Amino acid sequence: MLERREFLQRAAAAAALVGLPLPQLEKQFCRETPPLPSADLYQSNEDAYWARMRPQWLLAKDRVNLNCGSVGCTPLPVLRTMIDNVLHNEEFVDPWYPWFGYEENPPLHEVVDSLAAFLNVNRDDLALVRNATEANNTVGNGLDMKAGDEVLMTDQEHPGGRCVWDQRVVRHGITIKEIALPKPPASAQQIVDLFERGIGPRTRIILFSHITTVTGVVLPAKEICAMARQKGVLTQVDGAHVPGQISLDIADVGCDFYGSSPHKWLMAPKGTGFLYVRDELQKQLYVNMASGSWRDYSLKAYRFSNLGTSNLSIMVGLKAAVDFYNTIGRERIYGRIHQLARRVRDHVAQKPQLKLINASADPFYGGMVTFAAPEATVKNIYEDCAKRRIRVSGGSDHVRVSTHIFTQPAEVDSFLETLDGTLARSA
Numbered sequence: 001m002l003e004r005r006e007f008l009q010r011a012a013a014a015a016a017l018v019g020l021p022l023p024q025l026e027k028q029f030c031r032e033t034p035p036l037p038s039a040d041l042y043q044s045n046e047d048a049y050w051a052r053m054r055p056q057w058l059l060a061k062d063r064v065n066l067n068c069g070s071v072g073c074t075p076l077p078v079l080r081t082m083i084d085n086v087l088h089n090e091e092f093v094d095p096w097y098p099w100f101g102y103e104e105n106p107p108l109h110e111v112v113d114s115l116a117a118f119l120n121v122n123r124d125d126l127a128l129v130r131n132a133t134e135a136n137n138t139v140g141n142g143l144d145m146k147a148g149d150e151v152l153m154t155d156q157e158h159p160g161g162r163c164v165w166d167q168r169v170v171r172h173g174i175t176i177k178e179i180a181l182p183k184p185p186a187s188a189q190q191i192v193d194l195f196e197r198g199i200g201p202r203t204r205i206i207l208f209s210h211i212t213t214v215t216g217v218v219l220p221a222k223e224i225c226a227m228a229r230q231k232g233v234l235t236q237v238d239g240a241h242v243p244g245q246i247s248l249d250i251a252d253v254g255c256d257f258y259g260s261s262p263h264k265w266l267m268a269p270k271g272t273g274f275l276y277v278r279d280e281l282q283k284q285l286y287v288n289m290a291s292g293s294w295r296d297y298s299l300k301a302y303r304f305s306n307l308g309t310s311n312l313s314i315m316v317g318l319k320a321a322v323d324f325y326n327t328i329g330r331e332r333i334y335g336r337i338h339q340l341a342r343r344v345r346d347h348v349a350q351k352p353q354l355k356l357i358n359a360s361a362d363p364f365y366g367g368m369v370t371f372a373a374p375e376a377t378v379k380n381i382y383e384d385c386a387k388r389r390i391r392v393s394g395g396s397d398h399v400r401v402s403t404h405i406f407t408q409p410a411e412v413d414s415f416l417e418t419l420d421g422t423l424a425r426s427a
């Protein structure tokens with residue numbers, strides 16, 4: 001147990017950081033984080049293991065969160081690391097400044113090292129930024145492009161990836177060409193062929209989401225990048241949904257730029273992001289936020305992290321999220337996320353009123369399953385979910401369901417029962 005004064009200090013800092021009411025934080029932070037369940041339990045009873053894992057999150061018991069695709073849920077060990085760092089920094093005992101956004105101090109050095117190992121990239125090729133939107137803007141604003149140069153992208157790009165290019169259409173006269181992704185895809189080759197046919201004489205760069213926000217479809221990133229490279233076209237991958245949801249090896253993907261928001265599936269603090277920039281392209285890319293080191297090329301990709309005074313503690317939390325993830329294990333996490341998503345997929349597949357628009361085959365989905373239905377039915381699904389305090393996402397003609405390791409089978413069942421009830425009502 002923490003001393004009351006100390007824990008109140010922590011809870012107040014936590015409340016300010018994570019925006020939760022102080023009494024709730026007080027309850028959580030005066031008790032120790034429960035230990036992680038044992039590997040033996042995983043071997044003997046997987047569901048019990050994951051049920052025992054759930055107290056790692058502050059998630060309210062009377063809510064079902066099936067939309068960590070939009071904003072991730074950060075576990076207590078990561079929150080504690082971040083909050084302890086906030087309090088430590090305010091003592092100003094370290095010789096370096098307690099900030100992120102200027103030179104790489106020792107805590108930031110550790111963050112970059114651990115993230116680089118996690119992503120399988122050289123640490124020099126990695127910039128810390130605040131989210132995928134910033135990563136994408138660094139690329140979109142940083143490349144020299146002439147009027148008439150073209151960006152090829154899909155019709156499922158998130159505004160945080162697409163809009164920087166939209167702005168350049170208006171400012172600099174570049175053009176955007178879109179390809180329509182099939183819903184659902186028939187094969188990986190079908191997608192690669194679509195991109196290949198979309199490339200024209202002025203195509204400079206392809207932007208695509210490794211996992212799209214609209215349907216959650218996993219695109220064959222490695223194959224798209226290999227094809228583009230052969231044609232002399234750059235590749236910008238928006239991987240906002242990828243680290244933590246499916247296995248990611250950026251060297252293997254072979255792209256030129258890869259940006260992400262690890263606050264989503266890696267469960268890192270909100271306000272943490274990264275950008276990978278291929279070594280040969282680092283000097284060509286202008287910074288998005290210019291400060292003292294805007295052309296200090298010796299900084300390599302870290303030059304793109306010089307954003308001005310920003311929060312060091314959330315970056316320290318990012319390392320804690322990588323540690324948390326690695327402690328549980330990549331395969332075990334993916335296995336669970338996908339198993340629960342498959343439960344949703346298999347149920348939906350039996351309903352003639354619903355059409356799966358991403359999960360047509362195993363490689364096309366990780367932890368997100370999306371289905372289309374008539375608008376009136378979709379509206380009823382949202383209404384019924386809201387009544388039962390189930391959070392899902394989607395649009396007017398489709399619903400997207402996200403599952404993670406904190407998701408319990410009973411919560412998935414609760415959604416599926418609700419869905420069945422809605423379909424019966426809408427018949």
Ligand SMILES: Cc1ncc(COP(=O)(O)O)c(C=O)c1O
Pocket residue numbers: 069070131132133134157158160161209211212213238239240241261
């Ligand atoms: C594919 C994709 N790119 C970019 C973003 C923007 O993420 P952020 O708000 O963390 O910058 C999202 C958010 O959902 C996304 O799904």
